[in-house]
Amino acid sequence: MAEYRHLSETAPSGSPPRGAGTVQRPAPAPAVPPGESSPRVRRWESYRTRERLAQLLFLVPAVIYMVAFFGFPVVKNFLMAFQKYSTTTFYTGEAPWIGLGNYRAVVSSSVFDKALVNTILFTVGSIAGQFVIGLALAVFFRRRFPLNGLLRSLLLLPWLIPLIVSGAVWRWILDKDNGALNRFLAATHIATGHPGWLTSTSLALVAVMMVNIWIGIPFNVTILYGGLQDIPEELYEAASLDGASGWQRFRYVTWPMLRPVVSVVLVLGVVYTIKVLDVILGLTNGGPANASQTIATQSYHLSFQQFDFGQGAALGNILIAISLLFAIIYLRANRRAVDE
């Protein structure tokens, strides 16, 4: 240590003057390992260059990837929305600029209002269902009982299997004539009419939402359970001593303590649900008669079924705008809540 100090004290005067500006800069001591004396300043400079270089080396591939696969698509999509794409565009390479024509076309299309309402209903319904059931299960699993851990990890399965698998399985379960659900409902005389879950315009969105809730429950349980585990036991004991009922303990201890986790779950939920595609395409393909069409699925249909990539892009941009709008509203509301 002493040697070290000695070195850094003598360094500025001891080193040969080479480029006054460099020499006079006070060398922020420790970086160079002790014992390697010679021209310290240059060493420090080259050390810094090497650090910069290392940072670049390590970080640049990821930055390039993120720019290419997230940045580029957003910019490209933004531009595509102003262009006229058709089935021949990909042979001729011609996609003339048409200003706001695509936006005008998608917004005035009869599907748009339906898709917008469906997106909101689907997102709000899915989140509400997942969250309420997820929270109830998380509270339940907080009790100590045998096999608790095993049951909780099995619960993850619906979330880990591919979404399109869930779609295929539910499609058969919800089948109008031979599906397991209708057979169960008929056998128990709850509903004997064999409702067409996926084929009726009034039920399709509900069915798709139900399946999406089923898929989302495990995530909600896991995160909320983690949040519950972090609430100190003493708070509950104190509440019990004060004579708080079960509901009061939940209302005045659990809920306020859980709030940060709740916002994480809800925000992530909205961000992910708003762009759901696999589930809807697998179950109903947006039908019947657009009854379960959302903005995301409609964007897919425009681009990849009708090969109107311009309109698909416009709708995709509207979806991003809705996401951003939600994020801003959320951040504002959150700040207000914090201020209070």
Next chain:
Amino acid sequence: MSTVSALPGHRRHTGPGWGNTVVGIVILAVLLFPLYWMINVSLQPSGSAVGTPWLPLHLSFHGYSTAIGQQGRNLATSLIVALGSVVFSLLIAAPAAYALAQLKVRFANVVLFAILISQMIPGIVIANALYTAYNDLGLLNSIPGLILADSTAGIPFAILIVRAFMTNIPQSVIEAGRVDGAGHVRAFISIVLPMSRNALITAALFTFLFAWADFLFALTLTTTENVRPVTLGLYTYIGTYVNDWSSVMATAVLASIPAIVLLVVAQRYVAAGTTSGAVK
């Protein structure tokens, strides 16, 4: 710690614990019924479109032989794409995680914020733009094309959870490894990576699952049967009128195997990944 329930044997006498276990099993049975149904139907003899029995009493592997015959190639494609995505994602994400965790990058916060924001970008927007770019670059219907696109799920996730782990490695440990003149690369490979084993395994498992489960890019970035992941194979199965649900469900079971294996074999890593999902 409540003193009453801490008494040994307390539960066994009164049995409230097992009561909850029963409730838990009932809840699980309801929630996992669709998965039971998938397995049940997959084991039924062919053509049982009308009224599948509630139990697979007449076991038949017809569904599986059809599924493997028709989807075997697609399963192999999925496997190659998923493994490729794991390798590619970790190659990109692990160094970046190290830089963000330990190298005092000036714009680290900007990069992290960009990663979080990237999660808001809908897959369909990415697919839309990639289709045109892939068309120009000749990457449509190619395994590398799918690997690159599928990694959009794995790379941000891997960077976040590996970084979170690497910030906990003491600077002194890494510095110690660099005293002998070893550069960042050596320190990274010989010290940081081995120490981050668990985080890397978790990242690898989830990256595999993400790529294996990918449907959107399979749907949009392939147009022929040459390169077709099993998720798309399943979708084309159910896209038309289905008269042989046991083959469809057998395919569904085969497509679920990675998830099931991971849950059984690597449960603690899965648990680690799901909780860090909150960071994402």
